[in-house]
Amino acid sequence: NITLHYALRLPGGLWGQSATLKAVNGVSFHLNRGEVLALVGESGCGKSTTARLALGQLAPNSGEVRFEGVPVPVDRGPEWRRLRARMQMIYQDPLGALDRRLPILNQIAEPFDIHRKDMPKAERLERAAALMRSVGLRADQATNFPHELSGGQRQRVVIARALALDPSLLVCDEPVSALDVSIQAQVLNLLDDLRQKTGFAALFISHDLKVVRQMADRVAVMYLGKIVEEGLPEEVFHNPLHPYTQALVSAAPSPRGTTRRERIVLSGDPPNPVNIPTGCAFHPRCPVAVANCRKEVPQLVRDAGRAAACHLVHTAGGSALRPAPNLA
Ligand code: SF4
Numbered sequence: 645n646i647t648l649h650y651a652l653r654l655p656g657g658l659w660g661q662s663a664t665l666k667a668v669n670g671v672s673f674h675l676n677r678g679e680v681l682a683l684v685g686e687s688g689c690g691k692s693t694t695a696r697l698a699l700g701q702l703a704p705n706s707g708e709v710r711f712e713g714v715p716v717p718v719d720r721g722p723e724w725r726r727l728r729a730r731m732q733m734i735y736q737d738p739l740g741a742l743d744r745r746l747p748i749l750n751q752i753a754e755p756f757d758i759h760r761k762d763m764p765k766a767e768r769l770e771r772a773a774a775l776m777r778s779v780g781l782r783a784d785q786a787t788n789f790p791h792e793l794s795g796g797q798r799q800r801v802v803i804a805r806a807l808a809l810d811p812s813l814l815v816c817d818e819p820v821s822a823l824d825v826s827i828q829a830q831v832l833n834l835l836d837d838l839r840q841k842t843g844f845a846a847l848f849i850s851h852d853l854k855v856v857r858q859m860a861d862r863v864a865v866m867y868l869g870k871i872v873e874e875g876l877p878e879e880v881f882h883n884p885l886h887p888y889t890q891a892l893v894s895a896a897p898s899p900r901g902t903t904r905r906e907r908i909v910l911s912g913d914p915p916n917p918v919n920i921p922t923g924c925a926f927h928p929r930c931p932v933a934v935a936n937c938r939k940e941v942p943q944l945v946r947d948a949g950r951a952a953a954c955h956l957v958h959t960a961g962g963s964a965l966r967p968a969p970n971l972a
């Protein structure tokens with residue numbers, strides 16, 4: 645039940661005006677050992693902030709993150725460092741995540757330098773070389789600097805470094821969206837292989853439903869800092885419950901062999917976390933909104949592994965969920 649709001653200073657700040665960016669508004673989810681949970685949604689929906697909260701890189705206003713049964717501290721003390729060795733992150737921009745002045749082998753060995761000071765230097769480098777091989781980099785690339793590699797190779801370096809300490813959670817924030825489409829599949833396949841070999845769980849953040857379909861065991865859809873739908877990928881993509889998910893899915897290219905849905909075009913302003921609509925935050929853009937939607941906040945109702953937050957999805961009186969009627 646995590647909430648994170650930031651105070652913003654507006655240009656009119658001369659008069660002490662301020663505004664609040666409501667990045668995350670009561671998000672709850674769990675991630676099982678070895679599972680891949682995809683967080684999907686438009687940019688600005690709070691996916692990346694949720695990821696940083698999960699890792700204890702940001703402190704929530706309220707709510708709690710637990711990892712392997714332990715509350716994740718945000719003080720960057722010894723307990724945080726211990727947990728952070730077990731939870732690693734892969735970013736969208738591998739160049740920004742790497743040190744431009746250091747050969748890649750040394751960067752892959754860095755987690756050992758920080759967390760395994762007991763390990764002899766030669767062994768650290770040997771292990772880093774093994775990690776390089778495991779992500780498909782060549783031994784002769786060990787002395788290369790990041791700028792000498794392609795984008796896909798750089799992301800392989802980041803992945804190798806993230807896996808050095810054998811983490812049980814990998815948070816992947818748009819890990820392939822900065823890469824050429826032809827390279828994306830290679831990096832996704834690599835992540836998939838490594839997961840099968842080492843068994844890490846992943847919080848996989850993406851706006852690209854194609855990528856999510858390939859990677860996710862479970863999907864959570866976010867809109868304006870809330871989870872609005874959750875379920876297995878085949879359920880969420882083939883039988884979306886929430887009107888927002890219905891629109892997202894209708895706008896994505898359908899895989900071969902499925903019938904093309906009519907595209908649902910959303911009108912209204914793009915979501916703005918500084919100015920969240922009343923009631924259901926999606927109501928100004930929702931094609932099937934009813935009068936109550938601007939007043940009452942729909943709760944996320946869970947039933948049989950699925951969840952949705954929409955007044956039209958709950959059946960009256962019961963917990964069963966049915967898709968909102970869509971206009972397509
Ligand atoms: Fe649309 Fe209302 Fe459902 Fe929100 S609660 S998604 S506005 S129908």
Ligand code: MG
Nearest residue numbers: 687688691692
């Ligand atoms: Mg982001």
